[in-house]
Amino acid sequence: MDRPDTTRHQWQVPAGSDRGSKGEPFAATHVVPATGLDSWRTPDAMKAPDGRLDPGTRVQVVERSPSGWARVVCASGGWPVWVDGRRLQEPTESEQAIGMELLSQLKTSLGTYQQLLDDLQAQRIDFDSFRRQAFHAGLVMRDSGALLLDLPSGTWYWYDGIRLHTMGSFLDEEPPPDRAAGSAEG
Template structure:
């Protein structure tokens, strides 16, 4: 015999449950409140949860069945948002090196500004003003890379040999 939880309200409607995070691969202990002296159950690995509240490093999560508990919020794995659509067809681009060169130049410019700020050569307002136009996005995971080209308004997936459009930064234009 299985037990099904039925709860109502904005935190507990299973039909509207939208996870924001998942539990890490090794599971996660929970507490009844943001207090380490009040332990509760352990969450299963990769369980989808929704972040409902935070208090410092503590996070109150809600499960699909409506059960709520406090966890170490630093350990939750954030789910990515669905990428925005693209007004242009997805496609493959040739050589990834020109985009990698542009990303390297942006990263070098940002690093130089950080170094000058740390050395006291720039104040925070000047740093913010000069870095305000820099845009870069890179995620490298082994042989896979996701590269942001803001000039073209797209994220690209790179397998080392070619770029393939992954998502557009801007929403599609009206048809």
């Protein structure tokens, strides 16, 4: 397998890479090809891969190197890993439109949550009203599943009708110790 060159270390952060920064929702920029991709914690192809990204996994490129490496985060975990960026595929226009629509829904959800917190603090609503309305604000229905926000932990969850998947927390800076770098859920 032709791996990225590791001799140069001039990194370039692409425009708009702040979309996946702490506190903001994930926005896919690329898709893992049908063959999948090996991933590393550090951009060093001389080491064995630390994990593998599944085919079709949507990722966000947050950093690129001239040698071909790309640092990406996945919607399922948000923890950065390095991959051969030359093999990543750009999503189709319809996938991008769906992603932008979802991002808009998530921002609206967070805005509603903030308004509810302000109303509770100003005593315009009682705690029971806050709790009922906050549940609906943190629930985003999408296709055949739902996104759920657990505000105390800052964690977004995806419910597909069968399982609850952790998408990641916007409060954590480090991945939980039980999450392997490079692992990606469905």
